[in-house]
Amino acid sequence: MSHLLLIAFDGADAIQGARFAQALDLPFDIIQLTGEAVTDLGARRVLTFGLPSLPPADFLAHALKDLVNESTHIAAVSAMRSKDVLPRLAGLLDAPMVTDVLKIVSKDTFVRPMLAGSVLATVQVSGSPILMTVRPAGFPEAVRSGSSEVVHTKPQFAGTTRRVSASAKQGGRPDLSQAGVVVSGGRPLKDADTFERLIGGLADHLGGAAGATRAAVDSGIASNELQVGQTGKVVAPNLYLACGISGSTQHMAGIKDSKVIVAINTDGDAPIFEIADLGLVMDLYEAIPQLMEKMPKA
Amino acid sequence: MKVLVPIKRVPDPYAKVKPLADGSGLDLSGIKFDINPFDEIAVEEAVRMKERDASVSIVAVSIGGAETEEQLRKALAMGADEAILIETTDALDPRAIAAELAALVNDLQPDVVLMGKQATDEDNNQVGQRLAAKLGWPQATFASKVSPAEGNVTVERETDDGGETLLLKTPCLITTDLRLNEPRYIALPGIIKARSKPLSKRERATSLEPQVKTLNLEAPPARAGGRKVGSVDELVDALKEMGVIA
Ligand SMILES: Cc1cc2nc3c(=O)[nH]c(=O)nc-3n(C[C@H](O)[C@H](O)[C@H](O)COP(=O)(O)OP(=O)(O)OC[C@H]3O[C@@H](n4cnc5c(N)ncnc54)[C@H](O)[C@@H]3O)c2cc1C
């Protein structure tokens, strides 16, 4: 019997992952590693680990390995945390894995991006279980109904990595990969203060998240976890506002799932205008203060 | 300390690579190839380790066709001591690559495997974690700072919402993020010196067939091109019309 195991890092992650789980249309269980169990996603069971925080990948993969025996499919939402653990679990299980599933063709055939999203590959998998990281944006929102059985599970951890310290991001902005509005800035934001004042300011005004290009991150204008693109985060907001961003292939790889893309750039020929729904050729230093005045406050 | 750096030959990340019209592969005519940028960062980091501690030796390895020698020579020019080409034209998936690298690790017994977090051609982001699992080694993915000491390595790594510092006992595996370092420009003496450094060839030691097979490649649907607006007022009106803002 085919069966999916959805690995969710927290409740919000379970809700995102359930989009894929419901679309795959197999009976499924959820392992929810942290937080209060979400029980109305259509899973047969929700196994909760009830962890206060996540242990390092070697511990986690070891514990998960013992819980996947009847699954033919194992999925988690694409993120750095899942990309850390799932391939390790695939290695322990000596099983095939597909990264960043965008679309389901059949139970063993999926579409995924390559080359910074400039090519879509249809891949067919033999062997079982099939592990996957999935991008939820391409699947309909999860139907919320029913009530899954909750099973409190005590994971058997084993590993040697020691976490010496951890730092979480500051500020109360929504999570980039889940935000409804993302305001991003690129190289022309002079410094961290200017970025925070303009990009952060407009993001707060709109109740959204702030994002950045690699150029902005590399030059110390924005912090690491704000990078959007091939090697950063993938976002899928209703509104993506790109300010002073040229539109490299690597950056666009992270924003293509946005509903509406707005670009503000002084160079009317910048590649970002080729994919933007609305383009404004204007200096961002003039445009952003005006936007803060004229866009309704969230 | 011995550091093994697996590298992959990939199309220049700034080149626009398109699928062939029949979807059977990529149109690589006229495309230049290079070391996967993340692997170049791994080589650079290993070389910096060697510059700080002369007892470090660096072996670069790649699994690929004869043409991959070019990328291994570049790794040697950057400062690797020795290169190994596992020469094959077989189609391989990350599982098969990890198995092949595991066999090499068992043979060479490095203290640290330092490699890219993802290859920019297929963007799989799997081989390092798989290899660490196969070896039973601790791993630190997405490293932004690597500090080796006696018997262990401290790694600062990037996470979804910030960063963390991990302490790994050696042997261990580390994958690099872009912010770890900026690879050096290779000067002529390095290139000349690289010609006399050892580059050996081996056959595959394992025989796994790929379990993930590509059926078709296509260009993504183009986003319907939008329009330009003339002012912030026009922009705000358009967003209202589209129902994006109230
Ligand atoms: C392996 C690899 C992975 C990468 N991964 C990523 C990734 O994940 N994410 C990412 O973003 N990049 C990534 N990059 C980098 C990418 O190739 C680009 O270099 C980067 O996205 C460019 O950032 P930018 O648009 O801010 O800067 P630029 O390309 O310099 O563009 C700045 C733009 O701002 C405009 N401008 C200047 N002044 C103003 C002003 N006052 N007002 C309005 N507009 C103005 C200019 O016209 C220009 O178009 C990667 C590169 C490699 C090789």
Ligand SMILES: Nc1ncnc2c1ncn2[C@@H]1O[C@H](COP(=O)(O)O)[C@@H](O)[C@H]1O
């Ligand atoms: N053919 C290969 N030969 C050597 N190393 C490889 C090969 N393919 C992948 N790697 C290594 O594995 C890393 C991750 O690749 P991937 O999981 O394919 O995205 C790369 O950055 C390389 O260090």
